[in-house]
Amino acid sequence: MTALAAPHADGCPSGLAPPDGSQQDDVSAFVRRTKGVNHLDLLVRGAKCGGCLSKIEGAVNALSGVDTARLNLSNGRMSVTWQGALTGHQITTSIASLGYGVSAYSGEAVASTEQTEERQLLIAMGVAGFAAANIMLLSISVWAGVGEMGSATRQTMHAISGLIAFPAVLFSGRHFFKSAWAALKHRHVNMDVPISLAVILAFSTSVWETMAGGPHAYFDACVMLLFFLLIGRFLDARLRRRAYAAAHDLAALQNRSVTRIDQTGAASAARAENITAGDQLLLASGERAVIDMQIIHGDSEVDESMVTGESLPNRILPGATLYAGSVNLGQPLTGTALKAASDSVLSDIARMLEAGEQRKSAYRKIADRAVSLYVPFVHTTAALAFLSWLVIGGDVRVAIMIAVSTLIITCPCALALAAPVAQVVASGRLFKSGIYLKSGDALERIAAIDHIVFDKTGTLTIGAPQLIEGDASAAALPEAARLARASRHPLSRALVAAAGPGDIAPSVTEQSGLGLEADIDGVHYRLGSAEWVGIDKRSASDGPTLWFAAGDAAPVQFRFIDKPHSDAAATIRQLKSMGIGVEILSGDKPQAVSTLAVQLEIETWTAEATPQSKADHLETLRQAGKSLLMVGDGLNDAGAMSLAYASLAPGGAMDISQAVSDAVYSGGISSILEILKTSKLARQTMLQNFGLAAVYNLIAVPIAVTGHVTPLIAAIAMSASSLIVTLNALRISLPKRATA
Amino acid sequence: MTVIIYLIPVALGLGGLGLAGFLWAASSGQFDDPDGAANRILIDEDVPLVDKITKT
Structure with missing residues (x-):
């Protein structure tokens, strides 16, 4: 790459993303005006490093009248405010001329509840962490002062601990209480039920013990429990939000503006969602159609590769139908909108995606399966312990204390941390090799696949002749x-x-x-x-x-x-040696597909597949009992990708395909091997973690039910089990570890 | 040991200060763009050094 030598080369100066050559459209319909100040939200694609940040912000700030221009590198959103005569179009042009893709982003469309949830979890985690640390400070002095500390001092210490714990439990625990209550109302049991029960019971018995002047209070345990659980919950929410953000970006893709021609023949920019069937539209040279339209005037060639997968442009004459997602390569075209934007092919595909997502949610995460085994086990054990001690000892207070300590020490922290930590560490490792993972459970699914379906154009091949x-x-x-x-x-x-x-x-x-x-x-x-x-x-x-x-x-x-990627043949060979089935599913002409199939030694291939037949084909394979991984880049693949067990998209893929895929890779097709390897490792680590949690419980439960647990032992055991699970997960990030 | 009557509130107060700082940071969007924040520190104004020296 010459990117480093030429500072003003197109796109990311670090070469982390290819320059985006797509034409930007007129965004003036998205500019908001308040008191003479213009505000525009944009979505910038391809910005990956600090160099991009300074290039883009620098270019926009250099425009006259711009007050603020700030790009969020994490999610690619940019907000610009300016005064004066500058138009939104000039801003997007200045960004697009640097080689980045840019589209309007209607800020009000994203009342991002996921981000709010993530922030609330972060704050709850902070509060729980603060409370846990301070209560531990007091608890340690109590534990260290056994035999020396007077009972009045101990009671004071417990009382202060209780005063700290009370608001912290209410505030940080509300996430668990709410979810547990909702589950109980629907007569379900989820992970939050035993957590809430343990926290509430531990807190109330501790209050009782403190008032009675007893020696043991579990304030530290119940706050620490919440703290550890919130760490797992937060990591999980963050991974999940990234997946949702990708879906929002899909919505932004539809936030395009189009050029509408009114009765007088004047052209003006309009939001795509305001177009109704019958409106006259103008598709400029190089512009991507957002709405299906019938051509009434013009003679041009369009690139339909994103819609059909065909690599060569087609000629379009008046009377022909042009589908959303096609790019006009020649002269301007005028046409009548056939449907509203929400009914166009793009939205049809979006609906197919939704249907696929619902089917995908039928997948049960390893963590959920572990919980369904864990909950009845713990509750039965605690109840049995309570009853036995009541019958044998006859002392209600002792029986309750032992039941509570059982609930605490069989702490689900290790269980709750087992999966999220492994997923976060694995996605961090993938990130270093240029692979962006979109959802945590994708790793579990990718690890289980046995058949890969490739799209041809842009996936196995470079995508350009x-x-x-x-x-x-x-x-x-x-x-x-x-x-x-x-x-x-x-x-x-x-x-x-x-x-x-x-x-x-x-x-x-x-x-x-x-x-x-x-x-x-x-x-x-x-x-x-x-x-x-x-x-x-x-x-x-x-x-x-x-x-x-x-x-x-x-x-x-x-x-x-259209040459195949240089590493394609080697990758296919290696996949085959791993016992994974490989096939091509393309929308291109049979001749082009068969040539490539022979070249890459792929026996099974299908040509001239439409988006619908691609989806049908996957459905057939799925019913044949195969766990499919679909790798594709076009609009025509998106529906099929959402149906597959797991899906991947290359970095240069159409936004919609990136949005629906489980991971986006940027470093050639051999990245698939790395993804497979890491996901297998992650799955293995998760299972190990659940195994460790189970072993821990097998040791801890007998100690608890026989009444040997003190708050000190509970605290040590809880932290130790969480630490072991976390450390085990960190092994994923160790370089060059041989896969077992 | 009566000194703990002061020390415990002081310790809690210091911890509370940290917590308040964290709450402020979380709710004012300091954690919204971790990638950007990590990279912004590397961005230099691309102005010749000579100009800077002569100006000041």
Whole structure:
């Protein structure tokens, strides 16, 4: 990459994300005005490092009238306020010209409840941590002073502890109490029921003990319990919110504005959601359609690769239907909106995603399965302990104390930390290799897959055609590139990429579906299809071709190929050796797919699949009992990806595919191996952790029911079990650990 | 040992101070953009050093 050498290269200067070439649309419909101050929320894609941050904020701040421009690097949201005549369009243009994708983001659409929840958990955790530390300070002096401390002093210490614990338990424990109450109302039992019971019982018996002047109070235990549990809860919420944020970004994708033409013929920017069927719309050159429309005027080529997976553009004439997600490569098109934005293909796919999400939620997390075993076990044990001590000893107070200490020491902390910590550590390890994990339980699912379905274009292949060097074409390349520079057509771009920088021929005209022509120094040049240069026969070459004719000389042929990623073949081979089934499911032409399948030694492939047939195919495989991993990048894959057991998307994928996938990888297709390895390791660690928690309980329960537990032992045992589980999870981040 | 009558409130007060600081930080959005905060510290104003010296 030349990114480091050239400070103003497009996109992320650290090369963490590819530059985004997508056209930004007019965002003026999203600008909010209050008292002469304009406010605009944007979603910036591709910003990954500090260099991006300073480039983007610097560029926007340099515009005249801008008051504040602040980019949140964690979620890519940017908020700009300015005064004066500056338009929203100028702001987005300045960001897009740096090589970042940018779209409007309607701030009011996200009343992000997840973020509020996460913040509340963080605050609750802080309060519990404060209370636990201070009560421990007092408790240790009580434990250390056994035999020396007077009972009045001890009672005072307990009373102060109780005063600290009371508000902390109420405040930090409310998350658990609420959830437990809701579960009980519906006659369910969840993890929060034993937690709430243990905390409330421990607190009330401690109050009773303190008032009676007894030696044991469990104030420290119940606050520490909450503290440890809240750590697990917070980590879990944070992972979950990242997944939700991705879904919100999908909504932002639909927050696009379109150009509407009113009766008088004047064009103005409008929000996509305000468009109704029958409105006249203008699709400028390079713009992505947001709404399905029927073309009434114009003649152009559109790139439908995101909708159908086909790698070559199609010609669009009046009367044709254009689907949302297609990009106009040629002249401006005018059309009638067929449906409102909410009914367009994009929204159809969004609905398919929702359906898929619901099916996916049927997956039971390992943690939930562990809890369903744990709850009845603990409660039965505590109840039995209470009854036995009541019958044998006949002392209610002793029986209650022992039952409570059983509930506390079988502390679910280790259980509650076992999964989230392993997931957080594993996602941190993946992050270092350029893989962004979207949900914690994705790791569990990915670890269990046995069959991978790949999309072709952009996933197994680079996604853009590349010129095959030939002797005859090499000489004509510089001349042909002069014409090609005037076009957006993927083949023209590939030609230019091969030719390198140079000048553009003057007065190049483009004929949609045919090619380019120009007169340079009296010579007539043509670049385009075979019929464009006057060749009748369909040449026997496979793959896309361009013909170039200079004057009356014989036309020269340029051939192109969409090359597979350099690491694709090795990755496929390794996946096969791991016993994982591999297949291709593509929307492209059979010839293109079979060539690639042979090249990568993939036996099973399907071509010309529509989004619906992709989804159907996955459903069939799923019913055949396979755990599927779908890897895809296009709009047409999104529906299928949501149906798969787990799904991955490359970093250059369409936003919607990134939003629905479980993880996004940026470092080539071999990242899949790393994801598989890490998720297996994470799953193994989680199971180990639950095993450790079970062993701990097997040791702790007999001690508790026989009445040997004091608050000191409870505190040590609780922290120790949580620590062991956490340390075990940290092993995932150790480099170069051999997978067992 | 009567000194603990003062020491315990002092200890609690100091802890409370820390807690108050944390609550402020959490509710005023200090933890909203951890990646950005980590990177912002590295961003330098790209102004030639000579200008800075002559100005001051």
